[in-house]
Amino acid sequence: MSVQRFLNGIDAISTWVGKAAGWLIVGLMLLVCAEVFKRYILNAPTAWIFDASNMLYGTLFMMAGAYTLAQNAHVRGDFLYSSMRPRTQATLDLILYVVFFIPGIAALMYAGYSFAEHSWRIGEHSSVTADGPPVYPFKTIIPIAGALVLLQGIAEIVRCIVCLQTGEWPARLKDVSEIDVVEDQLSQSEHVDEADRRQAIEQAQHIEEAAHRRGMGDNTP
Numbered sequence: 001m002s003v004q005r006f007l008n009g010i011d012a013i014s015t016w017v018g019k020a021a022g023w024l025i026v027g028l029m030l031l032v033c034a035e036v037f038k039r040y041i042l043n044a045p046t047a048w049i050f051d052a053s054n055m056l057y058g059t060l061f062m063m064a065g066a067y068t069l070a071q072n073a074h075v076r077g078d079f080l081y082s083s084m085r086p087r088t089q090a091t092l093d094l095i096l097y098v099v100f101f102i103p104g105i106a107a108l109m110y111a112g113y114s115f116a117e118h119s120w121r122i123g124e125h126s127s128v129t130a131d132g133p134p135v136y137p138f139k140t141i142i143p144i145a146g147a148l149v150l151l152q153g154i155a156e157i158v159r160c161i162v163c164l165q166t167g168e169w170p171a172r173l174k175d176v177s178e179i180d181v182v183e184d185q186l187s188q189s190e191h192v193d194e195a196d197r198r199q200a201i202e203q204a205q206h207i208e209e210a211a212h213r214r215g216m217g218d219n220t221p
Contacts, residue, residue, distance in 0.1 A: 004170060015175065031049065045119060
């Protein structure tokens, strides 16, 4: 197996899990809408809705962590980082991954497993309400999400090593691009022909790739 296939395989796992977890937002929306209807129309509020909504959102947040890392979309203060050469970026990333990322995620997995194991053992339920929902399935998500982020982190470390060897960042699996806004603006103009529309879309893609050149393999300073 080549290094790029290895990286693409881990990216694919993180992407699939993140997109699958994204459907939880639909369940959260339906849950909140149903509660609003019951509370204000039927005057019959549900006591456990607060706990359930927190668990759904928390699960979505944690399970999307690896996907966000795979897309190089975590927040970073890159006003200096973006001007560095690829090998300098890789050196800095590799140090931070080894010194902070790996120990931090390992601690998260260890603590998360302890929390989940204890919660399952005592059959823990939420204490916010008198008859709160079970908490142990939610706490089980913590070590699982940590393991997925750690797996993606290993791929990022391999990317750093490859970049140090070649001077270029390995490519990532491409995902959807937000160019619909450009298309909508162009479609509203009656004086823009198809060639101009395609050119504007290509420019928008180029800008996005430049902004994410570290992740997309285009790192020419």
